Amino acid sequence: MAAKRTKKFRRSPADIKKAWQKLEPELAKQRKERERQGETFTSITREEFEAKLKRVNSPMIVSQSWNNTAPPGGTINYTVGVMNPDPVAFGALAVAVSIGNRNPIVSNDQFLTTFDARFPTYAKPATIGFSLAPGASTNHSFQVRIPAGVERTGYFGNSVLQQISFHDVGTYFDRGCFFFEVV
Secondary structure, three states: OOOOOOOOOOOOOHHHHHHHHHHHHHHHHOOOOHHHHHOEEEOOHHHHHHHHHHHHOOOEEEEEEEEEEOOOOOOOEEEEEEEEEOOOEEEEEEEEEOOOOOOOOOOHHHHHHOOOOOOEEEEEEOOOEEOOEEEEEEEEEEEEHHHOOOOOEEEEEEEEEEOOOOOOOOEEEEEEEEEEOOO
């Protein structure tokens, strides 16, 4: 199994530039495809990527896409892109998705435990998560069901990238936010 993060990796400006040059065309390709399908697409900018690399060592969320609206009983299709910028592989990774206005919450404990219980929560992939090799990226897609009877208004969706520890406390890596409307 791939190792848990145990040390901070130092990256030179050349390392960061090389990692961005690999990621940028992939993000552009995804943007074109997702927007062609009528979805909203967001991705990390070069400045955000560099800032994250200075403060974290771990896989990170680099893109998201979703359809903007659905009626009660309908579905929001959400895809989250994850990249491993580190020189080591990571295993037992998972993405969890839930609904609730939590984007500005700084505390990860509160962020992870406060959500709108009317909506289902999701996690992928079962059963032992996924692995990312050094420099690799992947996408995970979710179909977020809109419960019947919820208000017709905007809702925030939240995704969390984490490493599962089957016998101890897992590791929080990153989070993302998306916004959709129930019509």
